[in-house]
Amino acid sequence: MTNAKEYIQQVQQSLHEKDHDQTEFLQAVDEFFSSIAPFLAEHSEYQKHNLLQLITLPERVIQFRVPWQDDNGNWQVNRGYRIQFNSALGPYKGGLRFHPSVNLSILKFLAFEQIFKNSLTDLPIGGGKGGADFDPKGKSDNEIMRFCQSFMTELAKHVGPNTDVPAGDIGVGGREIGYLFGQYKRLRQYDAGVLTGKPLEFWGSKVRTEATGYGVVYYVKHLLEDKKDNFKDKTVVISGSGNVAIYAIEKLIELGAKAVTASDSNGYVYDPEGIDLDVLKEVKEVQRERLTAYAKKRPNAQYFDGESVWNSEIQADIALPCATQNEIDIKKAKLMVANGVKVVAEGANMPCTMEAAQYFIEHNIFYCPGKAANAGGVAVSALEMAQNSQRQQWSKDEVDKQLDDIMLNIYHNCRDTAERYGQKDNFMMGANIAGFAKVAKAMLAQGLV
Structure with a gap:
């Protein structure tokens, strides 16, 4: 068995060869790899079971076309995506981004980061991300509605409250979430837990916007x-x-x-x-x-x-x-x-x-x-999922207090993990190792899947 640094370099080289055109994704992976060697050196079982190869490959990559009609009657089409990266800790959780820059590399980097961000919250959510190269700027409400309905017509086949729970991101706010939710309801019937970041009128969470x-x-x-x-x-x-x-x-x-x-x-x-x-x-x-x-x-x-x-x-x-x-x-x-x-x-x-x-x-x-x-957004999304499951809506003060507590726990986890590995105040190392440790343990316990 090679040492931890050599193992990381082997996996890194393989990824750079196979995904050489995915600049943002490789940057996120390289940043993660830069600080986890001390942890892997302590846990040879993760190297033995080739966990780095597994965790850097998405469980599922979904790409689809999104046809829609503009206000002038012209047919338009965009590329839609959902990256279901890792479900070791729970259903895939991560936002949808509507922006012209969206591509496979950007969404893979975001979904990969989301795995560890979600792990740090200590809430039962896995990592995912999605979106489209659609630009809401300059579009009418009717155009945005038609696009969202077309997007959800395909996405609805792949998401659900216990499978994959998208939220908003750049270009996807309350208006877009509302249109997406309406189309999901039309196709699959009402289920409040399928999207987070919803307006308060239909079971969104207070403090989610903030x-x-x-x-x-x-x-x-x-x-x-x-x-x-x-x-x-x-x-x-x-x-x-x-x-x-x-x-x-x-x-x-x-x-x-x-x-x-x-x-x-x-x-x-x-x-x-x-x-x-x-x-x-x-x-x-x-x-x-x-x-x-x-x-x-x-x-x-x-x-x-x-x-x-x-x-x-x-x-x-x-x-x-x-x-x-x-x-x-x-x-x-x-x-x-x-x-x-x-x-x-x-x-x-x-x-x-x-x-x-x-x-x-x-x-x-x-x-x-x-x-x-910035894990506070997904943390309150997970709290929104919990409220939806309970058919309750918590007060603003209650959600805000839980958010503050979650961020305190994340800070302590990052700080304490960095100190344990001799890197006081290196919160990048602390976040990477603390986020990875929980996911790695769950993946090993669930076997080769």
Whole structure:
């Protein structure tokens, strides 16, 4: 039997040869492999049973066409996907993303990350992800409804409350979930537990919309408390202006911090007085406008067209990348450290390149990877599943308290696991090993399946 590092290299090389065109997926795998050797060295049984080969291959990859008709009567078609990656801990759980960038590589990376994120919540859910290369922007409600109905017509064959429970992601909010749920009901009859992120009127969960943003702030709150610190008077730089960013800002304000930025695909806004949450919600949630509209409503705010917030020289204590994958490279990471950032917590999935993440760790920045820090969204999705099963709807305070407790447990698990393997405050190692350990044990117990 080869040693753990050699075994990892063999599996890594095989994946790079077979999936050489899947850049994002390979990046996620390489980041995972970078820190699990000490754990595998302790558990030779996982190497003996070739568990890394098994866990890096999806149980099922579903691809289908999604035909739909636009408002002008023209026939359109998009590619739809569902990656059912690992069900060792429970039914597949992970969002649906509607965005032009969606492809097999991106969804495999997201589903792979989801395995360990879901494991860290200590809730009975496996890892999956799905979506389509459809762009909701610029589409009418009727076009989006027709697309969602066509998408669910095929997806309904593969999902169910005890099999695979999708949620929302980029481009899939309450409106899209509503249309998807309606079509599932039409095809399979009513079952509240088949989708999460539903509107409250038909058994959605309170705090689900806020959960990912609240969760990433709770994770950092527990980190700061562990270091005898808190959010009071901290300056925070944030990317994104969707649900994650908006509700991270809301919780930051509640805890005494000041968020000074938000961004969209066209640029970013800097508001030195602190982002005005009411104005941001009005612009993004009601008017569905770009951030230029925010800048027009706030006299001291500046909008930087075509720029990344991570290229700025804004001094900040904490950074929360909440937009999309690979928005922070090594050059931006160095600038962030020079700007005084001490904590980087990922509200998005894999927003930092591997080089950037390693730079933060090597320079004693508290780097909190997405599979730990942004697990609040899927955690409340699992709580929504529990409420649906009980035919109950819990109060906002009850769900919020459970979310905070889950994020505290995730933080402790990452911290304690890293310390056990001699890497104090290396939350990337802690998250990878802690997430993998539970899944690996379940896979071995269930046999060669």
